[in-house]
Amino acid sequence: MKQTADQINLPHFRRMGFLVWPIPRPGIGWLFIMPWLIGFLLFTVFPFIASLYLSFCSYDVLSAPRWIGLANYRDLLLNDPLFYKALYNTLCYAVFSIPLGVAAGIGLALLLDMNLRGISIYRTIFFLPSIVPVVAASMLWLWILNPQIGLVNGLLAHIGIKGPAWLGSASWSKTSLIVMSIWGVGGAMIIYLAGLKDIPLHLYEAALVDGANTWQRVRHITLPMLTPVIFFNVVMSVIGSFQYFTQAYVMTGGGPEDSTLFYALCLFNRAFSYLNMGYASAMAWILLVIVFAATLLIFRTHRRWVHYE
Amino acid sequence: MRLAVIAAGIVILGLIVMNPASRISRKHSDRQQVIFWHMWMGEWKTVVDRITDDFNRGQSQYEVMALSLPSGADAKFLLAVAGGDPPDVMAQWNSVIPTWASRGVIIPLDSLMTPAELAEFKRTCFPVIWKIGTFRDHFYGLCVGLNIFSLYYRPSHFIEAGLDPDKPPATISQLDAMAQKLTIIAKDASIRRIGFLPSVLQMWAPSFGGGFYDETSDSLTIMTQPNLRTLEWIRGYRQRYGVQNIIRYESSFLTGASGDLDWPFITGGYSIVLDGQWRVAQLARYAPKLDYRTAPLPAADEGEREKAGFCSGNFMIIPRGAKCPKGAWEFMKHWAGVTDPANAAKFYTWGGWMPINQAIVDSPDFQQYLKEHPQFRAFVDTLPSPNLQVAPPVTYQNFFMDRLTQMADRVMRLSQTPEQGLQSFRREIETEQKRTSESGHE
Numbered sequence: 001m002k003q004t005a006d007q008i009n010l011p012h013f014r015r016m017g018f019l020v021w022p023i024p025r026p027g028i029g030w031l032f033i034m035p036w037l038i039g040f041l042l043f044t045v046f047p048f049i050a051s052l053y054l055s056f057c058s059y060d061v062l063s064a065p066r067w068i069g070l071a072n073y074r075d076l077l078l079n080d081p082l083f084y085k086a087l088y089n090t091l092c093y094a095v096f097s098i099p100l101g102v103a104a105g106i107g108l109a110l111l112l113d114m115n116l117r118g119i120s121i122y123r124t125i126f127f128l129p130s131i132v133p134v135v136a137a138s139m140l141w142l143w144i145l146n147p148q149i150g151l152v153n154g155l156l157a158h159i160g161i162k163g164p165a166w167l168g169s170a171s172w173s174k175t176s177l178i179v180m181s182i183w184g185v186g187g188a189m190i191i192y193l194a195g196l197k198d199i200p201l202h203l204y205e206a207a208l209v210d211g212a213n214t215w216q217r218v219r220h221i222t223l224p225m226l227t228p229v230i231f232f233n234v235v236m237s238v239i240g241s242f243q244y245f246t247q248a249y250v251m252t253g254g255g256p257e258d259s260t261l262f263y264a265l266c267l268f269n270r271a272f273s274y275l276n277m278g279y280a281s282a283m284a285w286i287l288l289v290i291v292f293a294a295t296l297l298i299f300r301t302h303r304r305w306v307h308y309e
Numbered sequence: 310m311r312l313a314v315i316a317a318g319i320v321i322l323g324l325i326v327m328n329p330a331s332r333i334s335r336k337h338s339d340r341q342q343v344i345f346w347h348m349w350m351g352e353w354k355t356v357v358d359r360i361t362d363d364f365n366r367g368q369s370q371y372e373v374m375a376l377s378l379p380s381g382a383d384a385k386f387l388l389a390v391a392g393g394d395p396p397d398v399m400a401q402w403n404s405v406i407p408t409w410a411s412r413g414v415i416i417p418l419d420s421l422m423t424p425a426e427l428a429e430f431k432r433t434c435f436p437v438i439w440k441i442g443t444f445r446d447h448f449y450g451l452c453v454g455l456n457i458f459s460l461y462y463r464p465s466h467f468i469e470a471g472l473d474p475d476k477p478p479a480t481i482s483q484l485d486a487m488a489q490k491l492t493i494i495a496k497d498a499s500i501r502r503i504g505f506l507p508s509v510l511q512m513w514a515p516s517f518g519g520g521f522y523d524e525t526s527d528s529l530t531i532m533t534q535p536n537l538r539t540l541e542w543i544r545g546y547r548q549r550y551g552v553q554n555i556i557r558y559e560s561s562f563l564t565g566a567s568g569d570l571d572w573p574f575i576t577g578g579y580s581i582v583l584d585g586q587w588r589v590a591q592l593a594r595y596a597p598k599l600d601y602r603t604a605p606l607p608a609a610d611e612g613e614r615e616k617a618g619f620c621s622g623n624f625m626i627i628p629r630g631a632k633c634p635k636g637a638w639e640f641m642k643h644w645a646g647v648t649d650p651a652n653a654a655k656f657y658t659w660g661g662w663m664p665i666n667q668a669i670v671d672s673p674d675f676q677q678y679l680k681e682h683p684q685f686r687a688f689v690d691t692l693p694s695p696n697l698q699v700a701p702p703v704t705y706q707n708f709f710m711d712r713l714t715q716m717a718d719r720v721m722r723l724s725q726t727p728e729q730g731l732q733s734f735r736r737e738i739e740t741e742q743k744r745t746s747e748s749g750h751e
Contacts, residue, residue: 062408068747075740081737147557147560148558165553165557165560169553254715257715273711
């Protein structure tokens with residue numbers, strides 16, 4: 001017979017030398033989740049609420065926060081061209097990198113879904129870049145995109161094209177980072193691949209019987225059946241794009257001419273370089289509202305384009 | 310009971326592990342302890358330890374305990390001050406004086422000096438040492454490692470271009486003419502060698518009679534004719550050689566990939582460059598056979614400001630709540646050479662640092678160092694210059710310097726004219742100034 005929790009003989013455990021607290025049964029559950037709970041309350045809930053309070057304050061870490069009402073929000077929205085520049089850069093990045101990421105992810109997943117010999121090796125190869133640490137990948141891309149001795153301009157020179165200065169040029173820097181984002185598409189690709197594997201075979205069989213060609217099968221079966229996965233990836237990409245930081249911080253520092261000053265980088269500078277914590281908190285809350293609105297919009301429209309079996 | 314014993318054990322163990330003072334071994338427990346935090350590592354840490362030992366040897370009252378904080382020193386320092394347990398003295402190299410002084414994080418060093426001592430210190434130290442450590446008429450940071458900039462040039466390039474290496478440029482127009490002769494452009498308009506290329510606005514503005522802060526009126530000076538002229542001069546080089554050509558040429562130098570070995574001046578990428586005094590020691594180590602010379606910054610023909618430029622530095626500060634500020638001040642004076650310049654001279658030679666007063670420069674040890682490193686003389690000769698400038702003492706100094714760099718970048722890329730650049734920069738700064746004062750931090 002199985003021994004249930006209620007049947008545990010506490011005095012017996014005490015005799016064996018275990019420390020047994022006289023805690024009522026529901027309390028034990030709380031005790032076990034307490035480490036996580038304390039961490040969550042201290043390091044997530046408290047900063048979350050504190051940042052809302054601080055966004056209405058002038059706070060520089062060195063002295064106590066001073067309540068200034070809506071001044072931070074007013075300055076951000078009315079007097080800060082850098083805020084709008086950073087927002088524009090981020091939106092630009094999101095608008096181009098998200099569709100590109102979806103297309104590249106699905107395209108790769110379709111290719112890697114084929115029954116070829118050694119397909120798992122190809123899958124591994126395409127997945128590998130996404131596990132390279134972002135900073136290491138950024139350093140690598142600095143070399144690849146070097147205008148003078150970089151791989152990209154070297155290849156372009158072979159076909160008679162004088163490549164641009166990429167990250168060194170204000171008009172090409174964002175494009176460079178958008179192109180670079182495809183490098184990390186492996187993570188999304190794996191999810192698409194799992195989604196592809198989930199599509200019931202009988203749908204394809206029925207289509208084949210009806211005489212559908214490859215494109216028709218992709219267009220009318222694969223893509224509609226993949227929309228729940230696309231929906232998930234788009235939502236995650238929107239959130240990720242608005243938090244885009246590391247690559248710009250490592251590779252360009254926001255330059256040239258503020259062309260890669262993304263929202264998170266601008267926020268970071270305000271908080272940690274200029275110690276304007278209140279101002280940065282206001283920026284963070286505006287970001288939250290924007291991301292929330294964008295996500296809500298996608299959720300609102302999802303009935304029109306997301307198909308569930 | 311058993312639980313209480315275990316809990317007490319954990320607390321005691323935690324205190325032992327967490328208490329940084331416990332990890333520094335004391336040699337003289339009868340003396341007052343002076344905790345010194347700094348950010349030097351490796352060979353620099355050895356130099357700092359030697360200086361600390363030198364101080365401790367000559368002491369009967371204080372014992373300095375040096376602790377190297379390689380990363381996150383600023384955050385640790387601020388937390389320590391906020392927590393009421395700061396070190397007694399800290400070496401700092403970020404531009405923090407206006408921000409920290411205005412918030413009362415650091416104490417004015419003049420509060421530790423007698424009026425006579427203060428007057429003597431002001432009289433003997435170089436003007437830039439006073440300037441860099443001062444905020445609102447109080448002296449907060451004693452600079453023990455000033456960064457000063459001069460021209461480095463390659464005599465072999467001069468001879469090749471038909472120039473006299475014994476005559477470095479004395480004026481900006483001479484520098485321009487030399488730069489043109491030294492620059493090599495290929496037939497396809499790509500650059501093969503840059504004679505000289507001005508870049509950092511704040512470095513050159515003082516030579517043109519400009520700059521971004523006026524001490525007499527205690528105000529920022531942004532939209533001025535000298536600043537405009539400086540920007541136009543810097544932009545002129547980009548117009549002459551082509552912005553894209555310069556970007557391509559400069560990107561071919563893999564600076565940063567292998568530390569100091571790849572400075573393009575060593576590889577001959579530039580004939581004349583503007584750089585700091587620390588390069589003298591680096592060149593002695595990494596390129597001992599390289600033939601090069603140094604010269605002070607030339608003056609603009611109309612600006613009449615010789616040996617001008619912009620300085621930053623490493624300085625010592627004492628935090629609010631320091632337990633032994635007097636001991637900290639004694640240590641600082643010993644290191645900087647306020648009390649015994651002849652003895653401190655050797656510290657400056659160990660680190661290749663710039664002295665704070667003429668007595669140190671004139672001391673036998675430092676004169677010997679200059680004999681061994683004649684290239685160091687251009688920097689030392691610039692030291693007494695009243696034309697050296699520092700970052701404006703505003704509480705949003707980091708913002709100011711960041712936006713200044715971005716504005717200069719836009720002008721250098723020809724995206725804005727110098728007028729547009731300075732106007733947009735002035736607007737940005739005015740907004741920030743208003744914001745800072747409204748939030749009660751100016």
